[in-house]
Amino acid sequence: MTEPKTRGRGQRAWRRLRIRWIRFTQPIFGPFRARWNNSLMVRTMTITGLVTGAMIAVAGMFLLTSVSNDLYSSRRDQALQDSARATVQAQRIIDSFDPADRGGLQSLLTTVLRTVQDTSASQMIHIRRQQNQAPFPELSSVASTPSALGQSISDELSNAVLVAEEPQYWQAVTFRGEDSKVTPGIVVGSSLRFPAGAGTFDLFIGYDLTDTSDTLSFVQRTLLLTAAGMMLFIGLLVWVISRIVFRPIRVAADTSRRLAAGEADARMPQQHDEHFDVLSDGFNDMADTLQARIRELDELSEMQQRFVSDVSHELRTPLTTIRLASEVLNGQQDALAPGQQRAVEVLSTQVERFEALLTDLLEISRYDAGRVTLETEPTNLVHLVDEVVTSLRPLSSSLIEVRPLGGYTPVDVDARRIRRIVSNLVGNAIEHGEGEPIVVTIDSNVHAIAIAVRDWGVGMAAADVEHVFNRFWRADPSRKRTLGGTGLGLAIAREDAAVHGGFLEVWSAKGEGTNFRLTLPRGDEVTNFISPIALIPEDIAAASNVRDTTGGWLKRPFRRSIKTPREGQA
Numbered sequence: 001m002t003e004p005k006t007r008g009r010g011q012r013a014w015r016r017l018r019i020r021w022i023r024f025t026q027p028i029f030g031p032f033r034a035r036w037n038n039s040l041m042v043r044t045m046t047i048t049g050l051v052t053g054a055m056i057a058v059a060g061m062f063l064l065t066s067v068s069n070d071l072y073s074s075r076r077d078q079a080l081q082d083s084a085r086a087t088v089q090a091q092r093i094i095d096s097f098d099p100a101d102r103g104g105l106q107s108l109l110t111t112v113l114r115t116v117q118d119t120s121a122s123q124m125i126h127i128r129r130q131q132n133q134a135p136f137p138e139l140s141s142v143a144s145t146p147s148a149l150g151q152s153i154s155d156e157l158s159n160a161v162l163v164a165e166e167p168q169y170w171q172a173v174t175f176r177g178e179d180s181k182v183t184p185g186i187v188v189g190s191s192l193r194f195p196a197g198a199g200t201f202d203l204f205i206g207y208d209l210t211d212t213s214d215t216l217s218f219v220q221r222t223l224l225l226t227a228a229g230m231m232l233f234i235g236l237l238v239w240v241i242s243r244i245v246f247r248p249i250r251v252a253a254d255t256s257r258r259l260a261a262g263e264a265d266a267r268m269p270q271q272h273d274e275h276f277d278v279l280s281d282g283f284n285d286m287a288d289t290l291q292a293r294i295r296e297l298d299e300l301s302e303m304q305q306r307f308v309s310d311v312s313h314e315l316r317t318p319l320t321t322i323r324l325a326s327e328v329l330n331g332q333q334d335a336l337a338p339g340q341q342r343a344v345e346v347l348s349t350q351v352e353r354f355e356a357l358l359t360d361l362l363e364i365s366r367y368d369a370g371r372v373t374l375e376t377e378p379t380n381l382v383h384l385v386d387e388v389v390t391s392l393r394p395l396s397s398s399l400i401e402v403r404p405l406g407g408y409t410p411v412d413v414d415a416r417r418i419r420r421i422v423s424n425l426v427g428n429a430i431e432h433g434e435g436e437p438i439v440v441t442i443d444s445n446v447h448a449i450a451i452a453v454r455d456w457g458v459g460m461a462a463a464d465v466e467h468v469f470n471r472f473w474r475a476d477p478s479r480k481r482t483l484g485g486t487g488l489g490l491a492i493a494r495e496d497a498a499v500h501g502g503f504l505e506v507w508s509a510k511g512e513g514t515n516f517r518l519t520l521p522r523g524d525e526v527t528n529f530i531s532p533i534a535l536i537p538e539d540i541a542a543a544s545n546v547r548d549t550t551g552g553w554l555k556r557p558f559r560r561s562i563k564t565p566r567e568g569q570a
Contacts, residue, residue, distance in 0.1 A: 015062055017190075024547075027194045027203075029403075030503075030533050034460040036197075036431050040246070040249075041095065041242050041246050044238075044242055045235075045238050045239060045242055045471040048234075048238045049231075049234070049238065050234055052231070052234050052238075053231060056227045056230055056231065056267060057227070060223050060224075060227050060373070063223060064220060064223055065217065067216070067219050068216055068219075070094050071212050071215060071216055072209075072212065075186075075207075075209055075212045076170065076186060078121075079122075079170065079186050079188055079205075079207040080168065080170060080188060082121050082122070082205075082207075083120065083168055083170075083188035083190060083205045084119050084167065084168060084190075085119060085120075085201075086116045086119040086120040086205060087113075087116075087167075087168065087190040087192070087203055089115055089116070089119045090112045090115055090119075090192055090203065091192055091193070093108070093111060093112055093115055093306075094108065094112060094192060094193070094194055094195065095195075097195055099195040105194065107125065107199055108194070109194075109201075110520060112127065112192065113125060113127055116205070120205055120264055121207075122205050122206060122207050123205070124149045124175075124185075124205065124206030124207070124208070125149070125204070125205055125206075126149045126150055126153065126202050126203075126204040126206075127192070127201050127202070127204075128201065128202055128204075129199060129200075129201050129202075130161075130162055130191075130199065130200050130201065130202055131158070131162070131202065132162060133199040134199075139453065140338065149175070149204060149206045150186070151176065151360070152174070152175055152176075152185070152187055152206065153187060153189075153204055154171060154173070156171070156186060157169060157170075157171045157189050157204075158189070158202070160189070160477060161189040161190065161191060162202075163329070164191055165192060165558065168188055168189065168190040169188070169189050169190075170186055170187065170188045170189070171186070171187050171189075172185075172186055173185055173187050175206065175208065181357070183208055183209070183210045183213075184208075184209045184210070184212075184213050185206055185207055185208050186206070186207045186208050186209060187204055187205070187206050188204070188205050188206075189202060189203065189204045190202075190203050191203070194362070195432050209353045232295065244335065247271075248271040248273070248276040248279075251268060251269065251271070252279065252280075252283065255268045255283070256283075257266065259287055259290075264287075264291045264294070265291075267283075267284045267287060268280040268283045268284055268287075271313065271378075282293065301368070309484075315358055316358065319351070319354060319355060319358065322347075322351055323351050323355065326344070326347050326351050327348075329344045329347070330344060330348060335451065350505045357488075360489070360492060361488070362490040362497075363488075363492050364471070364488060364491065364492060367492075367495045367499075372495075372499055374414045374499060374500075375414050375416070376412040376413055376414055377412065377413075377414075377415060378410035378411070378412055379410055379411060379412075379413050379415045379418065380408060380409075380410050381407050381413075381418065381442055381451065382404040382408050382442050383413065384415060384418060384419055384422065385402060385404075385440055385442055385451060386402055386404075387419075388419055388422045388423050388426060389402055389426060389440060390422075390432065392423065392427065395430065396430040396433075396438070397435050398429075398433050398435050398436060398437060398438050398455075399437045399438070400426070400437075400438045401429075401437060401438070401439050401440070402440045402442070403439060403440065403441045403442070404442045404499040405441060405442065405443040405445040406442065406444035406445075406449070406532065407443060407444040407450075407451075409444070411449055411520065411522055411523075412523065413500055413520065414496075414499075414500070417496040417499070417500070418496070418520075419498075420496060420517055421496050421497060421504065422440075422453075422495070422518075423452060424489040424492075424493045425451075425453040425493065425516045425518070426438065426440065426453055427488075427489075427514075428458070428489070428490070428514075429453050429454075429455040429514070429516075432457040432458055432514065433455040433456065433457040433513075434456075434458060436455060436456035436457055436459040437456065438453065438454065438455045439453075439454045439455075440452070440453050440454075441454070441533055443532040443533050444532055445529075445530065445532040447521060447522055447524060447526050447528075447529035447530065448502075448519050448520060448521050448522060448526070448529040448530065448531060448532060449519075449520050449532070450517060450518060450519045450520070450531045450532050450533040451514045451517075451518045452515060452516065452517045452518075452533045453512045453515070454514070454515045454537055455514055455515075456512070456513040457513050457514065458510070458511070458513075459508045459509050459510045459511055459512050459513050459514055460508040460509075460510065460514060461510055464508070465507075465508050468490060468506055468508075469490050469491055469493075469494045469504070469506075470487055470491065471487065471491045472487035473487060490504075497518055497519075497520070500520050500521075501520070501521050501526075502519050502520035502521060503516065503517075503518075503519050503531075504516065504517070504518050505519075505535055507535050507536050507537070507540075509540070512540060513537075515535065515537050517531060517533055517535050517537070519531040519533075
């Protein structure tokens with residue numbers, strides 16, 4: 001049981017450490033990470049800089065190591081040659097001494113020291129009797145700098161000279177002077193054999209490598225400055241090359257962005273490169289083709305709008321005649337046979353539907369042509385909704401409840417269009433509510449006012465919800481309709497909402513009903529607002545434990561087709 005607990009504590013500690021590291025590095029690497037993810041140029045420059053820096057670092061380390069080894073090897077060989085020359089000269093003086101003169105041995109040792117000083121390039125010399133020999137009173141150790149050199153002679157070097165398998169031995173050491181200054185150096189040890197039973201003495205010569213260390217430091221500084229200069233030069237070179245290489249890509253992105261923004265004459269200039277010029281020619285040909293197709297579509301759309309408008313107006317005259325004839329026949333129903341009376345009723349009904357269809361077609365044509373005129377006035381939406389619901393109650397078998405939670409303050413809207421939206425939404429709820437209750441809610445906040453129409457009818461699938469505002473679209477064309485309909489009501493309702501700067505949205509689910517929400521801003525100066533009513537009904541959200549994410553900030557749509565009443569009158 002101990003191992004899992006220990007492993008769990010270790011994982012928690014690692015997780016806390018990782019979170020702390022992320023919090024620490026986020027302010028430092030966060031902006032760079034964002035640039036890294038969004039810029040190919042930054043990634044190229046960073047990778048090139050890292051690879052170049054690694055190559056320069058490896059090359060610098062190799063050069064520095066080679067130069068250091070060469071300098072050290074050269075200085076060591078010089079020291080060994082100098083020590084060997086001094087040792088040979090000293091041994092010659094010793095060999096020329098008269099063995100019978102035992103009293104002159106100390107003078108001989110002093111002479112040997114002076115000879116080594118004169119022969120060698122170093123003045124750090126230490127001569128001492130080997131430690132494994134019997135004492136010899138006539139001779140004592142001598143040295144030029146006993147404190148500096150004597151302390152640097154290690155037991156390892158002394159034992160190597162004592163064994164004497166090679167003529168001389170060396171060891172890298174550090175010399176500590178009287179001022180406690182530490183300097184690098186080399187100590188070379190060899191043996192001198194004295195006559196008259198004096199035995200063997202060790203000769204140690206120290207060589208100061210401060211000049212070599214200074215030379216190596218100079219080389220290091222030179223290499224570091226050279227590497228820094230190369231990195232700056234390479235960074236500048238990579239930046240310039242990246243700017244040159246990515247310039248056509250930036251031009252292409254800017255041109256495509258301008259083209260998408262509506263600049264039909266945006267074209268990509270030639271880049272004087274065979275591949276990018278092919279891209280420019282292809283892009284420009286595509287833009288020309290798109291512009292031609294868009295022009296054709298605009299012409300066709302204009303012709304279609306003119307056709308719909310003209311046909312709608314032209315049909316008004318015969319429709320008026322037919323309606324007058326229908327009214328005459330309705331006035332004479334008592335004198336007609338039962339079958340003829342039924343025909344007259346059907347004729348009247350179809351004439352009314354035909355007139356409603358023409359009215360909707362004319363309204364849609366006005367929106368398409370951009371000839372919409374708003375006649376705004378201060379309107380109490382609670383009273384408006386109540387009037388609409390009161391007029392529709394006789395046509396419904398469902399209980400229609402109005403819940404005014406807010407919205408009593410008048411707002412400047414086109415009352416006719418808002419009344420048409422509410423009438424359409426309530427009519428749809430009656431049509432598809434399956435006799436279930438219908439709730440119309442009005443609420444408001446500082447920036448917006450909303451009207452929601454909720455029914456518990458058949459509902460719609462998600463695929464149907466996406467098309468509910470399309471023109472001439474019905475979720476179930478086979479259903480029997482009690483209030484008629486042209487298939488344009490919701491499309492016109494959405495246009496009416498948009499022309500006020502608002503939104504008409506819908507939530508629906510099979511077997512759960514439907515909820516339409518109209519949200520209007522309080523005035524033209526309001527550009528961002530939150531709907532005071534949730535789009536997902538409270539009962540659905542509570543039952544499914546779903547948080548309504550549809551009530552976020554809404555941005556007022558921009559419409560070029562809006563006209564003020566004064567402009568419409570002009």
